[in-house]
Amino acid sequence: MTDTRRLYQQTADRVRNLIATGDYQSGARLPAERELAQQLGVSRPSLREALIALEIDGTIEIRMGSGIYVLNTAKPSGNGRSLGESPSELMQARAVIESAIIVQAAATMTERTLATLRATLDVMADDIANTRKPLEQDRAFHLIIATSTGNTLLVEIVENLFDERHSPMTAGIRGHFETTDSWTSALTEHHAILAALEARDPLAAQAAMHSHLTASGRRWLEN
Amino acid sequence: MTDTRRLYQQTADRVRNLIATGDYQSGARLPAERELAQQLGVSRPSLREALIALEIDGTIEIRMGSGIYVLNTAKPSGNGRSLGESPSELMQARAVIESAIIVQAAATMTERTLATLRATLDVMADDIANTRKPLEQDRAFHLIIATSTGNTLLVEIVENLFDERHSPMTAGIRGHFETTDSWTSALTEHHAILAALEARDPLAAQAAMHSHLTASGRRWLEN
DNA sequence: ATCTGCAAATTGGCTTGACCAAATAGCGCG
DNA sequence: CGCGCTATTTGGTCAAGCCAATTTGCAGAT
Numbered sequence A, B: 001m002t003d004t005r006r007l008y009q010q011t012a013d014r015v016r017n018l019i020a021t022g023d024y025q026s027g028a029r030l031p032a033e034r035e036l037a038q039q040l041g042v043s044r045p046s047l048r049e050a051l052i053a054l055e056i057d058g059t060i061e062i063r064m065g066s067g068i069y070v071l072n073t074a075k076p077s078g079n080g081r082s083l084g085e086s087p088s089e090l091m092q093a094r095a096v097i098e099s100a101i102i103v104q105a106a107a108t109m110t111e112r113t114l115a116t117l118r119a120t121l122d123v124m125a126d127d128i129a130n131t132r133k134p135l136e137q138d139r140a141f142h143l144i145i146a147t148s149t150g151n152t153l154l155v156e157i158v159e160n161l162f163d164e165r166h167s168p169m170t171a172g173i174r175g176h177f178e179t180t181d182s183w184t185s186a187l188t189e190h191h192a193i194l195a196a197l198e199a200r201d202p203l204a205a206q207a208a209m210h211s212h213l214t215a216s217g218r219r220w221l222e223n
Numbered sequence C: 001a002t003c004t005g006c007a008a009a010t011t012g013g014c015t016t017g018a019c020c021a022a023a024t025a026g027c028g029c030g
Numbered sequence D: 001c002g003c004g005c006t007a008t009t010t011g012g013t014c015a016a017g018c019c020a021a022t023t024t025g026c027a028g029a030t
Helices: A006-020 A033-040 A044-056 A083-107 A111-129 A135-147 A152-164 A180-198 A202-222 B007-021 B031-038 B044-058 B086-106 B111-129 B135-147 B152-164 B181-198 B204-223
Strands: A061-065 A067-071 B060-063 B067-072
Touching: A006 A044, A033 A044, A033 A061, A044 A061, A044 A152, A044 B044, A061 B181, A083 A135, A083 A152, A083 A180, A083 A202, A083 B086, A083 B152, A111 A135, A135 A152, A135 A180, A135 B086, A152 B086, A152 B152, A180 A202, A180 B007, B007 B044, B007 B060, B031 B044, B031 B067, B086 B152, B086 B204, B111 B135, B111 B181, B135 B152, B135 B181
Parallel strands: none
Antiparallel strands: A061 A067, B060 B067
């Protein structure tokens, strides 16, 4: 299986790995750009792009004329949750919160909102059929449900958690996640959620949402 | 004043500005790299570095062979959460989310965490007895429960929602809220939550937390 | 021996130019 | 009118070079 992601992403991961492996501890200085590029077998511009990605997510610090330094490897809280666990952490948070929200939503679900949800899934199906990534529809589906609670804070939280999937830290995994198969599964789960809402069954909706997000997290990690 | 930041950062800001200004709306395609670079007066590699930064923070999407596209123009929160927001909305959000969280927490509650919670409530009682506002203890109580899920994202959310109560908008109401009577009631409710956790009863804990936060919101508004 | 200061070496910052690969547009044929 | 191939457009990557900030090291002074 060849990695089809862009070179700078692959390179950023490899450098992250060098750091995680302990080859370069916190505070250590990485080899010079020219040397590191040659060592990794990529050109200097490509390495630079990777370094910028790492600089943005706080993995390294670049000091002009001095060198490239590894930043805080230190983990704050009691349990050593590594960066690699963050996607599962994210999806767990979404599962907990959105499952709670949909209980509220099911109670006040209007026919009009249901129609909007149906339309969203229709577009989603069309996207998948045409091998387009239905990311916007996925986002919309979850936001519509949150919005139906009438609580803007809850909407913001759902929004931020969803968009978190595309944060620097998780960027490297994106390519694998978005396969046609996984989107088809996601669509089926969305339909199950919608069915529960149509039946005005809060507990069924809660279960469907929780199932969807845990499954989604599993798909994300397994690829 | 000359901008001393790296060129890719300045360039990324300029492109962000092009998007924010409306020159390129959501979904629009930016000029080709070669053209855009010339238009901004930078080299293509430098522009590419800027584009990678923008891609990472979700401002744009780069499609190989196709072009550079503007993503969700609807930039979420940041700080624009002042309008539709109200104290009751805040407390409702906390009720929904923290009730869901405590179900998770009850499942994995350790004796050590319970001891910490008891100690927190002891200090809280002492504070109230001495007419001090036990704000820190209140905050700690809720954060400890969130932390016990082991999910840092959930902790952050609870933290942000709690601190939201002290934002400029809500500051005016605070004085009334913090009476000895209301804190005594809050303490009693906290003890009820703790009792449910000690009994390892997730549903009772959920009910106690929900009851506490809605009551807390009511106290907040009625004064 | 130690300190100071300047110059060389090191290292990141940026540019130019070129070629490859994916996606798209356009055209010609059936 | 539609299908399929090709040319063009556009992002992806590499190579080599020069500039600017920083560090290093040595020579001269104290």
